[in-house]
Amino acid sequence: MTLTAVDYRAPDAPAQFVESLRQTGFGVLKNHPIPEQLVERIYRDWQGFFDGENKTRYHFNRDTQDGFFPASVSEVAKGHSVKDLKEYFHYYPWGQCPAEHKADLADYYGQATTLAAELLGWVQQLGPDNVASGYAEPLPNMIEGSEKSLLRVLHYPPLNGDEAAGAIRAAAHEDINLLTILPAANARGLQVKGRDGQWLDVPCDFGTLIVNIGDMLQEASGGYFPSTTHRVVNPEGEAANQSRISLPLFLHPRPEVVLSERHTAHSYLMERLRELGVI
Numbered sequence: 485m486t487l488t489a490v491d492y493r494a495p496d497a498p499a500q501f502v503e504s505l506r507q508t509g510f511g512v513l514k515n516h517p518i519p520e521q522l523v524e525r526i527y528r529d530w531q532g533f534f535d536g537e538n539k540t541r542y543h544f545n546r547d548t549q550d551g552f553f554p555a556s557v558s559e560v561a562k563g564h565s566v567k568d569l570k571e572y573f574h575y576y577p578w579g580q581c582p583a584e585h586k587a588d589l590a591d592y593y594g595q596a597t598t599l600a601a602e603l604l605g606w607v608q609q610l611g612p613d614n615v616a617s618g619y620a621e622p623l624p625n626m627i628e629g630s631e632k633s634l635l636r637v638l639h640y641p642p643l644n645g646d647e648a649a650g651a652i653r654a655a656a657h658e659d660i661n662l663l664t665i666l667p668a669a670n671a672r673g674l675q676v677k678g679r680d681g682q683w684l685d686v687p688c689d690f691g692t693l694i695v696n697i698g699d700m701l702q703e704a705s706g707g708y709f710p711s712t713t714h715r716v717v718n719p720e721g722e723a724a725n726q727s728r729i730s731l732p733l734f735l736h737p738r739p740e741v742v743l744s745e746r747h748t749a750h751s752y753l754m755e756r757l758r759e760l761g762v763i
């Protein structure tokens with residue numbers, strides 16, 4: 485399996501991109517419209533947030549899931565027993581956010597959501613008709629006006645050697661949502677599991693955008709688009725002393741959207757959050 489960056493501006497970009505999603509669950513885009521300077525600024529500003537003490541004032545709200553999740557409550561991936569080595573902030577347009585960071589996050593959230601709707605349009609149009617006819621509504625519609633899409637600012641602190649045995653930055657998992665959009669992080673580490681079981685580094689050149697299928701799109705497409713397992717491995721050598729910041733946007737449908745005969749987006753999310761131990 486290989487992951488090759490698709491040029492967003494190429495005439496056959498939609499076909500290449502959707503084929504990559506089908507084969508690997510992942511698609512990598514270069515020359516996409518999200519401004520690099522905005523992403524760079526968010527990484528820099530949020531490093532300051534995570535390094536500072538103010539973060540404790542934004543402790544997450546258990547009912548609404550917005551705010552700061554310290555490393556001590558960080559997720560335990562499904563099927564794992566140790567916590568991931570990460571802390572993060574959940575931003576929703578309606579949720580809590582430090583005033584000095586709100587403009588950039590809101591800007592990024594808006595631009596990335598618009599791009600996601602376009603990419604979902606590609607998935608809708610270029611997938612087989614029998615898959616598309618199974619969607620309860622067009623894919624871009626599913627996220628339109630959704631208040632559930634979640635921008636996560638993730639900080640993986642430097643490793644200091646006293647981490648729990650077996651703990652890694654993000655244990656192998658699949659994303660719960662419809663589609664995830666993730667600008668290349670400021671350090672390597674993201675890996676995707678191939679059909680052959682081998683782990684493969686996801687290209688992380690600054691300026692590329694990584695997109696992956698989540699469980700909800702796998703569910704809605706009857707398994708045609710795979711929600712692929714991925715993880716973030718610990719750095720070694722010099723890199724172990726450095727933080728890693730990443731910025732996944734998890735696109736969630738409106739709660740009432742029907743995914744399949746078994747599930748609405750809401751029932752599916754509740755089942756998965758319970759498994760994660762965060763509700």
Ligand SMILES: O=C(O)CCC(=O)C(=O)O
Nearest residue numbers: 638654669674716730732
């Ligand atoms: O930090 C990354 O590169 C990926 C994070 C991730 O997979 C997640 O938060 O679901």
Ligand SMILES: [Fe+2]
Nearest residue numbers: 657658659714
């Ligand atoms: Fe993920």
